[in-house]
Amino acid sequence: MTGVAVELAGVTRRFGRTTAIEDVSFDVRPGEVLGLLGPNGAGKTTTMRVLTGFLRPDAGAVRLVQGQTATEADEAGARRLVGYVPEAPALYSDMSVSAFLVHCARLRRVPRRHRRQAVRRAARQAGVEEVLTQRIGTLSRGFRQRVALAQALVHDPPVLVLDEPTTGLDPRQVVEARQLISRLGRKRTVLLSSHLLAEVTQLCRRVAVLDRGRIVTVAEVAALTQGGTLEAAYLRLVQG
Amino acid sequence: MSQAVAIAWRDLRSTYVSPFGIGVTAGFVALSGVLLTLALGANQARLDGWFGPLMVVVAVLASLLTMRSFAEEERAGSLELLLTAPLRLWQVVVGKLLGAAGVLAAITVATVVCPLLVGSMGDPDGGPIVTGYVGLLLAGVAFLAVGLAVSSATSNPLVAAAGSMALLAGLWFAGVVAPGLGHPARDVLQYLSPSSHVTGFLRGTLALVDVTYFLSLGLAGGAGAVAVLSARR
Structure with missing residues (x-):
């Protein structure tokens, strides 16, 4: 199976009068582990739920692109391409x-x-x-x-969506889970949400940073950490 | 359809490995026994006086069974996994309906001991017993579908059960108040009420209008559940 890319284009989702995410656009390339970073309430889980088809976007589109074929993520057939681990899996x-x-x-x-x-x-x-x-x-x-x-x-x-997959695990389990995600990411397109910067640094080459429902940057981890740490860059982005 | 059957089988199995399923079954069978004792008070080997109240009890049972279908799944968080599987919403609703209908069928089978008991004491007419059971299952499935629609609208199982009971009671009482109203409200309310459509089954007749009514109610409930789930996405 050829790799599958994920594309979010101008995705907005509201709950009543509250806008959870607004005009969110980024892509995850085939075979890439992309980190979705952001403080609590930034809209990470909503973004992932839209991507998995659990929620419909009020505006914009989420597409899964395999070769020349693009499918809307909320179609039943597209969900066959995605494996999803929710934040608190029941x-x-x-x-x-x-x-x-x-x-x-x-x-x-x-x-x-x-x-x-x-x-x-x-x-x-x-x-x-x-x-x-x-x-x-x-x-x-x-x-x-x-x-x-x-x-x-x-x-x-071919696509894995992992919403804070190491939350609540003990340190040993965290190490094992990260090794596992790293192995899985060699053959799959992975979107990993986390607020643990060390986890993102270890597993991802690129990150998308969300703050208050908006994307503030999509960049290589290496570029963000030039001349400092990811922590410093992250704090600058979400507080600036 | 295989996915809908998978959902149904899981729900059926999970109901009967829980105290809830065993308790509800035992409670229904015990209540049907009490109703039988009351119905036989006239010393006649006939069961229409038993099936009538049982239809009302089935409405309560349907509300209890369906409160777990969506509301409990949403409360527990497992609905997210179900709705992100490559399924269409109607498949999920049909699966849930089949699962609850399986439980209803199992409970109904457990009450067969009542007609057998009456048969051992007298010579009841078999026709009304067969149509009574057909009516019980038809009405039960229709009530389950209504319960699913309510259950899909909330994450609180108790609210789901209370909402389904209120809706079904409202439909039922529409038939009680209808005779006091003028045309056409009287005809509309009487048609909408299940109470107008169970009498034929109790007397041993299978009228197309009654069968159509319960099938329509079931379809409306199922479509309602799909619409609510779709709107909540």
Whole structure:
């Protein structure tokens, strides 16, 4: 499968009178891990929800571009191309990990003959093979986060959207999660939202910085850190 | 359709691994037993006096079953995963409806012991029993669809249940107040009320107008749920 690029063009989303994001434009290139940075309430989650088709934009468009073909992100077919880990993934705690992943594979149109294999592959990639038979409700937060990642991978999507994937994990789990994202990012287009600058520096070559619903810059991490740290550049951007 | 069946199977299974599903089933069967005792007070082996109140209880049951369908998923946060899967909204709604209908069917099957008990004591007419069950399931599925529409509009399961009950009670009482009104309000309200459409099933007839009414109510509920989910995106 050729890489898939993600394009957001002038995306605006309002909730009643509140404008959550306004005129947001950036792209994620095929095979790139792009960091979406911003303070709490900047609009990162709304941007990701629009990108995954969970929310519709009030203006602008989100497209997934594969070769010469562009599809609107809120079409059911386009969602087949995206794997999504929400900020606080709520999984069905009464199901076993294996049953949950099979369920997700069915929802994401993985053919029946490939389903078991897809579940095993996603479980291996996310590091949840050892807990496949356990009930999700009995797992630690770290494992639940991994299961959330496994469900996003079960249909082998070319695009991954990860909303603060290391929030709430202990330091060891954070290191493991970052290694995992780094591995996954070698073959996929990844949009990673975070407010942890060290995480973004480690995983991303480019970042888009959101502040109060607007994009303030899209730049290479190396360019932003010239003559200083990413932290200094970030503070300058979101406070300036 | 496979995805809708996957959603239905998950909901059905999750209902019966929870105390909620077992409690609701036990409660409904127990209540149907109480209603049977009351209905048999006239010492006649007939069940129309049992099916009538059971239709009202099914409306309450439908509200309880559907409060979990969308409202609970939204409250828990799992709706986000469901709605970002490559599914159309109607597939999600059909899956939820099938899941709740599966629970309703299982509960209904559990009440079959009541007619069997009456059959062992007398010789009831089989026709009204069959049409009674057809009516119970048709009305139940239609009420579930209405409940889904309400459930899709809130993230609070209790509000969803109360809203569905209020809506269904409103429809029901429209038929009670209708005779006191003039034409055409009387005819419209009577047609809109489920109470006008269950009588035929209790008497052993399957009238096209009654079947069409419950199918239409079900379609309207399903379409309403799709419209609400779409508008909330």
